[in-house]
Amino acid sequence: MTDIATYNFAYLDEQTKRMIRRAILKGIAIPGYQVPFASREMPMPYGWGTGGVQVTASIIGPDDVLKVIDQGADDTTNAVSIRAFFKKVANVAVTTETAKATIIQTRHRIPEHPLSAGQVLVYQVPIPEPLRFLEPRETETRKMHALEEYGLMHVKLYEDIARHGRIATTYAYPVKVEGRYVMDPSPTPKFDNPKMHRSPALQLFGAGREKRIYAVPPFTEVVSLDFEDHPFEVQTFDQPCALCAAENVYLDEVILDDHGGHMFVCSDTDHCEKRREEGHRGHLAPETPLALEKTEPAQ
Amino acid sequence: MTDEPLLRVSALSKFYGSRVGCENVTFDLWPGEVLAVVGESGSGKTTLLNCLSTRLLPSSGTASYRMRDGQFRELYRMSEAERRFLMRTDWGFVHQNPADGLRMTVSAGANVGERLMAVGDRHYGKIRATAVDWLSRVEIDEDRIDDEPRAFSGGMRQRLQIARNLVTGPRLVFMDEPTGGLDVSVQARLLDLLRGLVTDLGLAAIVVTHDLAVARLLSQRMMVMKDGRVVESGLTDRVLDDPRAPYTQLLVSSILQV
DSSP states (O other): OGGGGGSBTTBSOHHHHHHHHHHHHHHHHSTTOOEEOOOOOOSSOTTSSHHHHHHHHHHOOTTOEEEEEETTBSSSHHHHHHHHHHHHHTOOEEOSOGGGOSEEEEESOOOSSOOOTTOEEEEEOSOOOTTTTTOOOHHHHHHHHHTTOOHHHHHHHHHHHHHHSSOOOOBSOOEEETTTEEEOOOSOBGGGHHHHTTOSSEEEEEETTTTEEEEEOTTOOEEEOOBTTBOOOOOOOSSOOTTTOOOSSOEEEEEOSTTSOEEEEESOHHHHHHHHHTTOOOTTSOSSOOGGGGGOOOO | OOSSOSEEEEEEEEEETTEEEEEEEEEEEOTTOEEEEEOOTTSSHHHHHHHHTTSSOOSEEEEEEEOTTSOEEEGGGSOHHHHHHHHHHTEEEEOSSHHHHSOTTSOHHHHHHHHHHHTTOOOHHHHHHHHHHHHHHTTOOGGGTTSOGGGSOHHHHHHHHHHHHHTTOOSEEEEESTTTTOOHHHHHHHHHHHHHHHHHHTOEEEEEOSOHHHHHHHOSEEEEEETTEEEEEEEHHHHHHSOOSHHHHHHHHTSOOO
């Protein structure tokens, strides 16, 4: 906290931030289009969110409140480290509460709490090109985007149905943005795809290793690709969250012992805690409140 | 046959540096007509085919194609988007090596369906039904629909490639040695199939081959090429039975008699 002067505000130098902001503006102007940018070395390995961190560093200001999640959780290594990083280099307020954050950097989830206008969701993207595994040549995929040749994307979905009887893609499910560009929503579960559609929040995507930034401006059409006779549908879960009894949320399976014991809990930890604070109890929730729940108001 | 050609080619030349690919090729192709281009290897057949199918840009000359609306369009002045659209709807290209024309890692059904999906078909059941129909037309068992072409024999791959190209009902198909590398009995069945399809669908085709027997079976008209130039052209039977150019005479007399 004391040696903040060692770094420029938010770690990156001003010229770099300017370059990234230009890429972001271009991305917003052409929703879903992958804008190349001069990705910098960051003090973390590729694949740990270098793209997301650069985007966040370029848009964050002293008054922002930052939330970082990793697979929905605020308390995993990646989330904790990035939160600590920005606390150190930008001295900004951080939170775990979705509603209080102005910038939410995320790895592979969209929070359950609906986002509001003015909030920015920054995605960490490993492979921005949705056509990559179908067509390995970058020159060719760029041409396909330019000419709007997206038949190949449906070939992948066709293969899914032919092999599994249904569209078996469960994450990184391709979407069409504003009726033009096909975009990889980063490896979020397809459960989250409907949340992107006409979201009031600005959504920015940063891929550090692949050096691409793309964006979905607020209130933009985001449609998941599908077939007329095999429409897009999200995952459903048989049981509610074991801790907070929430339904219609995305659940993680947690292994409890080595005898096959397991439970399904909310992947969004903030959402789960909030619900428990409000008094919701799942069938595996501890009888006595944990330390975590000390702030819970008396019922 | 209508009174206007489908493709008009005029003085087409392609040079690789100072080397000649093909030079000063002029011909018209009529709807429903099969034109064979024969000659020894290195005579410029494939260069000509690649120029005509816009996979290569010629050094000089023009080629215009009569679109479905009846208008002639200059091929080399079209935008890339238009050309690619033409290539996957109104045209087909059958490669000598099926691996070049197929997606080897997706199933046979998806290979056939790709063009349909590319032009906006979004109904799985219908795409699959069309794929089944086309597989049966090229004599591939329906139960192989979910197999990858990697699991197919050479002859089956070639038939699959043909089905994939014909599914959008093209009017013009380019074939580069369609029977190359196949054994004779498989060749015979493939030729039989091709002949049937071409007649049934009224396809126009340009077939490049070094095999005069293939040319005689498939084509109505042929062009003989040597060193990048057309040395003789005419009705297939006339050229083969009464060759005029010395080179054609040599070529015809070189056929092994079994």
